[in-house]
Amino acid sequence: xxxxxxxxxxxxxxxxxxxxxxxxxxxxxxxxxxxxxxxxxxxxxxxxxxxxxxxxxxxxxxxxxxxxxxxxxxxxxxxxxxxxxxxxxxxxxxxxxxxxxxxxxxxxxxxxxxxxxxxxxxxxxxxxxxxxxxxxxxxxxxxxxxxxxxxxxxxxxxxxxxxxxxxxxxxxxxxxxxxxxxxxxxxxxxxxxxxxxxxxxxxxxxxxxxxxxxxxxxxxxxxxxxxxxxxxxxxxxxxxxxxxxxxxxxxxxxxxxxxxxxxxxxxxxxxxxxxxxxxxxxxxxxxxxxxxxxxxxxxxxxxxxxxxxxxxxxxxxxxxxxxxxxxxxxxxxx
Amino acid sequence: xxxxxxxxxxxxxxxxxxxxxxxxxxxxxxxxxxxxxxxxxxxxxxxxxxxxxxxxxxxxxxxxxxxxxxxxxxxxxxxxxxxxxxxxxxxxxxxxxxxxxxxxxxxxxxxxxxxxxxxxxxxxxxxxxxxxxxxxxxxxxxxxxxxxxxxxxxxxxxxxxxxxxxxxxxxxxxxxxxxxxxxxxxxxxxxxxxxxxxxxxxxxxxxxxxxxxxxxxxxxxxxxxxxxxxxxxxxxxxxxxxxxxxxxxxxxxx
Numbered sequence: 027x028x029x030x031x032x033x034x035x036x037x038x039x040x041x042x043x044x045x046x047x048x049x050x051x052x053x054x055x056x057x058x059x060x061x062x063x064x065x066x067x068x069x070x071x072x073x074x075x076x077x078x079x080x081x082x083x084x085x086x087x088x089x090x091x092x093x094x095x096x097x098x099x100x101x102x103x104x105x106x107x108x109x110x111x112x113x114x115x116x117x118x119x120x121x122x123x124x125x126x127x128x129x130x131x132x133x134x135x136x137x138x139x140x141x142x143x144x145x146x147x148x149x150x151x152x153x154x155x156x157x158x159x160x161x162x163x164x165x166x167x168x169x170x171x172x173x174x175x176x177x178x179x180x181x182x183x184x185x186x187x188x189x190x191x192x193x194x195x196x197x198x199x200x201x202x203x204x205x206x207x208x209x210x211x212x213x214x215x216x217x218x219x220x221x222x223x224x225x226x227x228x229x230x231x232x233x234x235x236x237x238x239x240x241x242x243x244x245x246x247x248x249x250x251x252x253x254x255x256x257x258x259x260x261x262x263x264x265x266x267x268x269x270x271x272x273x274x275x276x277x278x279x280x281x282x283x284x285x286x287x288x289x290x291x292x293x294x295x296x297x298x299x300x301x302x303x304x305x306x307x308x309x310x311x312x313x314x315x316x317x318x319x320x321x322x323x324x325x326x327x328x329x330x331x332x333x334x335x336x337x338x339x340x341x342x343x344x345x346x347x348x349x350x351x352x353x354x355x356x357x358x359x360x
Numbered sequence: 361x362x363x364x365x366x367x368x369x370x371x372x373x374x375x376x377x378x379x380x381x382x383x384x385x386x387x388x389x390x391x392x393x394x395x396x397x398x399x400x401x402x403x404x405x406x407x408x409x410x411x412x413x414x415x416x417x418x419x420x421x422x423x424x425x426x427x428x429x430x431x432x433x434x435x436x437x438x439x440x441x442x443x444x445x446x447x448x449x450x451x452x453x454x455x456x457x458x459x460x461x462x463x464x465x466x467x468x469x470x471x472x473x474x475x476x477x478x479x480x481x482x483x484x485x486x487x488x489x490x491x492x493x494x495x496x497x498x499x500x501x502x503x504x505x506x507x508x509x510x511x512x513x514x515x516x517x518x519x520x521x522x523x524x525x526x527x528x529x530x531x532x533x534x535x536x537x538x539x540x541x542x543x544x545x546x547x548x549x550x551x552x553x554x555x556x557x558x559x560x561x562x563x564x565x566x567x568x569x570x571x572x573x574x575x576x577x578x579x580x581x582x583x584x585x586x587x588x589x590x591x592x593x594x595x596x597x598x599x600x601x602x603x604x605x606x607x608x609x610x611x612x613x614x
């Protein structure tokens with residue numbers, strides 16, 4: 027099978043099984059990286075949990091941008107909606123069970139996805155990008171103004187999740203939150219692997235390449251993309267809820283243009299149209315950001331910029347995409 | 361026989377120019393009709409009006425007796441009016457099997473399914489293999505479309521259209537751009553189209569038209585100037601006029 031693009035959905039009979047293997051390998055890699063992180067940075071689990079939450083946002087963005095070709099710089103709206111919903115449920119309504127908070131986050135993310143999808147999908151290309159930017163500013167401003175609910179610019183505090191399954195308290199070191207996050211990431215990852223390979227995933231891939239062709243096959247690109255937006259919102263909502271539960275505070279930055287743009291940067295860094303690419307990009311970006319900003323607090327942004335330029339110039343398919351293409355080429359060579 | 365496809369007094373003007381001017385035609389199941397006409401005759405506009413990508417100023421389009429003039433393009437496909445494209449519009453990164461599977465799944469209302477892989481759906485794969493087998497594409501079914509020859513891509517266009525089980529098939533220059541050596545395969549595919557399918561082929565290649573069509577419609581300046589058998593079309597003075605202009609008359613007089 028050829029895997030010269032980063033789309034891991036291209037399927038062939040021998041690849042049929044290879045794809046299932048890829049799932050297992052991906053799962054193993056996630057768990058391995060998670061375990062290594064746990065033992066290497068036992069005092070910095072909060073950062074690792076933040077990386078997981080960001081990874082969920084980037085995976086969510088990959089669904090609409092990488093797999094469907096929708097241009098958006100407002101994807102944090104879905105993440106922030108999830109974070110605020112989970113936070114408000116706990117801070118204002120006393121719903122402190124982490125799984126219930128997660129459910130609120132998922133639903134709010136999906137609803138935000140539906141709203142954003144309906145608006146953004148009305149346009150294409152540059153106008154679409156502008157609409158997405160307008161949306162994230164609207165979401166941000168709404169959260170800012172509704173301060174009695176959201177805490178406005180002070181952030182939402184008073185989030186107090188109870189023990190997970192009434193057994194595991196969210197401890198000061200963030201161990202429970204980290205394990206919870208890894209478990210969520212694994213579940214989401216496996217579900218998404220199924221979805222991108224499903225008939226619906228194939229339909230979306232077709233829409234990305236040629237929506238007119240899809241229409242002439244009797245399918246509505248708009249309905250399919252809206253559906254993908256809702257799924258994407260649910261995934262981002264998981265990330266948002268995880269963030270609210272683990273940090274026990276929700277700030278306006280979780281609903282910001284900056285976060286939206288950063289998630290797009292992470293996706294491009296790793297490689298669009300691939301779940302592995304989304305994960306790789308997030309880990310590399312967040313980790314690089316953390317290390318470089320500690321090493322040089324004045325010029326770290328410059329270095330992040332340099333890294334980005336290097337990747338875009340020399341590995342336009344992203345880190346994972348380029349690596350995957352290299353491996354495929356080597357495998358195909360006699 | 362009850363017509364499966366009908367166009368009644370279709371009109372469409374751009375600015376002051378009538379690009380489709382009072383066009384009417386009717387087709388029965390099993391019809392093999394070729395629509396020809398010189399460049400600028402309004403063939404593309406006619407196709408767009410029929411498929412629902414363009415709204416007519418007046419007139420009606422009927423599929424199986426149902427008026428679909430106000431139905432959008434997607435709705436018309438679902439009612440059995442399927443087209444192929446003059447320039448192949450395939451998904452470069454997908455395989456022929458995926459193309460046909462997507463069409464089969466869409467037709468059977470399963471293209472929105474979130475789980476399961478079509479490779480593991482026996483009903484779908486059987487149909488995919490059957491269709492691609494008939495068109496000689498089975499060996500290539502898991503290659504990427506960007507890696508297969510243009511003639512094979514044209515065949516795949518037909519396979520995708522057939523997978524939608526159309527009642528009326530609009531073929532827009534099915535052999536356009538195909539090297540001479542490969543046209544035989546396409547002609548064979550056209551000859552093997554389901555017998556009860558009504559086929560309207562838009563084509564420039566007169567050899568192909570004469571071999572395929574039982575009936576020829578000539579469009580010129582937006583209006584039908586001839587509707588009859590292939591053997592008569594070349595003798596019709598108005599058709600000669602439309603194609604060759606005054607040159608035809610001059611040579612005629614000579």
